[in-house]
Amino acid sequence: MVPMPARRHKTVQAVAGTIRRHGLVPAGAHVLAAASGGPDSVALASILRELSGVRRGGFRLTLAHLDHRLRAAAARDRRFVAELARRWDLPVVSGRRDVRALARRRGVGIEEAARMARYDFLNRAARKAGAGIVAVGHHADDQAETVLMNLLRGSGLRGLAGMPIRRPLAPGSEVTLVRPLLEVRRAEVVDYLEARGLEWMEDETNRSRRMLRNRVRLDLLPMLERDYAPGFAARLARSAEGLRAVQQLVAGRAAAAWDGAVAVATARSIEFRLDALAGEGCAVASEMFLAAMEQLGAGRGNLTAAHLGRLWQVIIAGRGGQRVELPGRVRAVRSGRRLRLTRST
Amino acid sequence: MVPMPARRHKTVQAVAGTIRRHGLVPAGAHVLAAASGGPDSVALASILRELSGVRRGGFRLTLAHLDHRLRAAAARDRRFVAELARRWDLPVVSGRRDVRALARRRGVGIEEAARMARYDFLNRAARKAGAGIVAVGHHADDQAETVLMNLLRGSGLRGLAGMPIRRPLAPGSEVTLVRPLLEVRRAEVVDYLEARGLEWMEDETNRSRRMLRNRVRLDLLPMLERDYAPGFAARLARSAEGLRAVQQLVAGRAAAAWDGAVAVATARSIEFRLDALAGEGCAVASEMFLAAMEQLGAGRGNLTAAHLGRLWQVIIAGRGGQRVELPGRVRAVRSGRRLRLTRST
Numbered sequence: 061m062v063p064m065p066a067r068r069h070k071t072v073q074a075v076a077g078t079i080r081r082h083g084l085v086p087a088g089a090h091v092l093a094a095a096s097g098g099p100d101s102v103a104l105a106s107i108l109r110e111l112s113g114v115r116r117g118g119f120r121l122t123l124a125h126l127d128h129r130l131r132a133a134a135a136r137d138r139r140f141v142a143e144l145a146r147r148w149d150l151p152v153v154s155g156r157r158d159v160r161a162l163a164r165r166r167g168v169g170i171e172e173a174a175r176m177a178r179y180d181f182l183n184r185a186a187r188k189a190g191a192g193i194v195a196v197g198h199h200a201d202d203q204a205e206t207v208l209m210n211l212l213r214g215s216g217l218r219g220l221a222g223m224p225i226r227r228p229l230a231p232g233s234e235v236t237l238v239r240p241l242l243e244v245r246r247a248e249v250v251d252y253l254e255a256r257g258l259e260w261m262e263d264e265t266n267r268s269r270r271m272l273r274n275r276v277r278l279d280l281l282p283m284l285e286r287d288y289a290p291g292f293a294a295r296l297a298r299s300a301e302g303l304r305a306v307q308q309l310v311a312g313r314a315a316a317a318w319d320g321a322v323a324v325a326t327a328r329s330i331e332f333r334l335d336a337l338a339g340e341g342c343a344v345a346s347e348m349f350l351a352a353m354e355q356l357g358a359g360r361g362n363l364t365a366a367h368l369g370r371l372w373q374v375i376i377a378g379r380g381g382q383r384v385e386l387p388g389r390v391r392a393v394r395s396g397r398r399l400r401l402t403r404s405t
Numbered sequence: 406m407v408p409m410p411a412r413r414h415k416t417v418q419a420v421a422g423t424i425r426r427h428g429l430v431p432a433g434a435h436v437l438a439a440a441s442g443g444p445d446s447v448a449l450a451s452i453l454r455e456l457s458g459v460r461r462g463g464f465r466l467t468l469a470h471l472d473h474r475l476r477a478a479a480a481r482d483r484r485f486v487a488e489l490a491r492r493w494d495l496p497v498v499s500g501r502r503d504v505r506a507l508a509r510r511r512g513v514g515i516e517e518a519a520r521m522a523r524y525d526f527l528n529r530a531a532r533k534a535g536a537g538i539v540a541v542g543h544h545a546d547d548q549a550e551t552v553l554m555n556l557l558r559g560s561g562l563r564g565l566a567g568m569p570i571r572r573p574l575a576p577g578s579e580v581t582l583v584r585p586l587l588e589v590r591r592a593e594v595v596d597y598l599e600a601r602g603l604e605w606m607e608d609e610t611n612r613s614r615r616m617l618r619n620r621v622r623l624d625l626l627p628m629l630e631r632d633y634a635p636g637f638a639a640r641l642a643r644s645a646e647g648l649r650a651v652q653q654l655v656a657g658r659a660a661a662a663w664d665g666a667v668a669v670a671t672a673r674s675i676e677f678r679l680d681a682l683a684g685e686g687c688a689v690a691s692e693m694f695l696a697a698m699e700q701l702g703a704g705r706g707n708l709t710a711a712h713l714g715r716l717w718q719v720i721i722a723g724r725g726g727q728r729v730e731l732p733g734r735v736r737a738v739r740s741g742r743r744l745r746l747t748r749s750t
Contacts, residue, residue, distance in 0.1 A: 211556070211641070211644070212629070212633050212634040212637060212640075213634065213640070214640030214641070214643060214644055215644060216644055216647040216648065217647065217648060217651050220565060220644070220648070272633070275632075275633070276633070280633060284557070287620075288557055288617070288620070288621070288625065289557040289558065292557060295557075295558070295559030295709070295710070295711065296556070296559070298559060298710045298711055298714055299556070299559055299560060299561055299565070299710040301710070301714065302561040302562065302687070302688075302691065302710040302713060302714065303561065303562055303565070305686060305687035305688040305691075306562050306651060306655060306688040308686070308688070309654070309655065309658070309686060309688045309689070310651060310654065313654070341650060341653070341654060342647070342650035343647075343650040343651040343653070343654045344654070346647065346650070364640070365640070365643045365644040365646070365647040366640065366643055368647055369643055369646065369647065
């Protein structure tokens with residue numbers, strides 16, 4: 061890394077530190093930055109642009125914008141991102157997905173479908189552009205929101221561990237997803253945008269208190285910080301970081317035991333050997349169920365600790381014929397010494 | 406187990422199920438039940454008394470009461486428990502500890518000192534009475550409170566996993582601590598007390614909103630149940646159960662790696678080999694630090710994810726001479742390829 065120029069904003073310094081400590085962007089990499097047009101994504105793109113030009117550790121940058129066909133302002137946002145790219149002289153890849161139709165087809169909620177569509181688009185766009193890294197704009201306050209939401213709906217380890225700072229974009233993908241803003245607070249992002257005189261597009265749905273995530277962000281987190289635990293959001297993000305280390309340990313054991321525990325795997329169905337699951341214990345077995353949900357295309361995010369608890373009961377105390385209904389139209393059925401997860405179409 | 410008599414209250418049935426599923430009380434055991442005189446402890450003692458007489462799976466029951474010397478009503482509570490024991494024809498063991506003095510001596514807070522005094526008393530009382538099992542009255546709502554409090558102060562895995570349903574009363578102790586009420590809600594406990602016409606002593610400090618735990622119980626949890634996530638307390642207790650399975654996995658690895666990672670251990674100081682800690686990874690190393698805090702008598706409960714994060718930074722990126730101040734007058738100092746935790750007296 062070259063010495064930092066004096067005029068580098070402190071948020072840019074913080075992000076540069078995150079990128080260096082976690083090795084998020086190898087020198088010479090091609091980074092695709094997800095750009096919705098919202099404040100976090102504008103800051104992400106601009107900060108990465110400032111960092112891309114350093115003499116050592118420089119990288120290529122491309123913007124990627126997906127129209128989810130969910131909001132009236134979608135065309136406005138697309139034009140805004142295109143204009144940013146023109147002004148900054150950056151290439152931009154655009155795409156469009158019908159998220160509502162996807163939600164119906166997959167039997168999941170709108171938010172989960174939007175997430176699926178976004179990551180599918182980013183995966184294709186990265187491979188098309190030849191980019192090995194996809195960057196998204198989640199910051200420490202998003203992390204705290206995510207962990208708290210997961211807690212409210214009863215998640216286990218994986219949910220409470222929050223979003224990783226880097227991971228494969230999809231299972232087995234060679235494209236890496238990174239979150240360079242994950243260690244800075246929302247206030248630092250806003251401070252940067254103001255210091256640079258940058259504009260952004262507001263997503264009006266972010267203010268609706270009909271969505272749990274918005275109430276958590278607008279009401280619950282500020283109340284907890286004020287009345288119960290000053291600095292709570294930052295602490296929550298740190299607790300999540302500790303849990304991710306544990307999660308890696310569990311995921312490593314699950315990956316090592318996978319082949320021995322899976323008797324049959326097809327696109328629609330995965331059949332586990334009960335004795336292998338029981339031998340690995342509840343934590344590792346739960347991780348395998350989450351991996352199975354992902355492989356079946358049902359999304360691991362909707363499986364709660366209650367689901368995992370019921371599956372574990374069927375393993376250790378159940379009988380043949382017992383079944384557990386899971387999200388995303390997946391059903392688990394015990395048959396002899398096997399447990400089969402099947403997704404109906 | 407004999408068939409249940411028709412008049413058995415449903416809370417008693419639920420507790421009998423918990424005891425059976427988790428194998429908390431072997432037939433013929435001698436159980437020492439902690440009895441503060443509060444509603445949970447009265448319900449615990451009474452339910453255990455109802456269950457102690459069954460033909461198979463019966464057990465002996467003794468009450469244990471500790472005067473913490475913290476409240477004006479201490480003498481009243483002691484007399485109340487003695488009177489209960491007389492009426493129920495049960496033996497009772499009483500003790501007295503100066504918790505305020507202990508807190509000063511150990512450099513910990515009152516709540517932590519009260520916990521230490523209680524468990525020390527129960528350990529001695531159990532050994533004196535020849536009881537292999539100590540039962541305490543925590544229920545599912547206590548569990549949710551504990552997990553939420555730990556979350557607010559930034560705990561890692563162990564804090565978020567909450568209270569185990571059974572564990573050795575002290576490290577290496579042959580006495581087992583069990584929580585037979587951990588799967589029933591506070592409302593079920595109250596319902597039982599009313600059905601049996603039982604009285605209890607109110608602890609007036611439970612209503613003071615100066616203590617965080619009381620505000621969590623009286624304000625935060627009811628608000629979260631009402632406005633954000635109906636059934637939240639039960640879900641939180643279940644999430645904690647899943648995390649305990651993970652915690653066992655981590656603790657198992659830590660125990661297996663302990664001898665190889667500890668170079669020197671005395672009553673005041675534990676010296677770790679850095680390379681061994683680094684090789685085990687952050688999650689297992691953190692578990693070892695928690696075990697070390699306990700061995701040093703500093704209490705593991707006060708170590709936050711932030712402390713563990715700083716210790717891990719010193720391991721992987723630190724230099725000789727670097728130190729981290731920990732709760733309970735413990736200091737960690739890096740020296741060469743060693744990290745020494747020392748507790749000052």
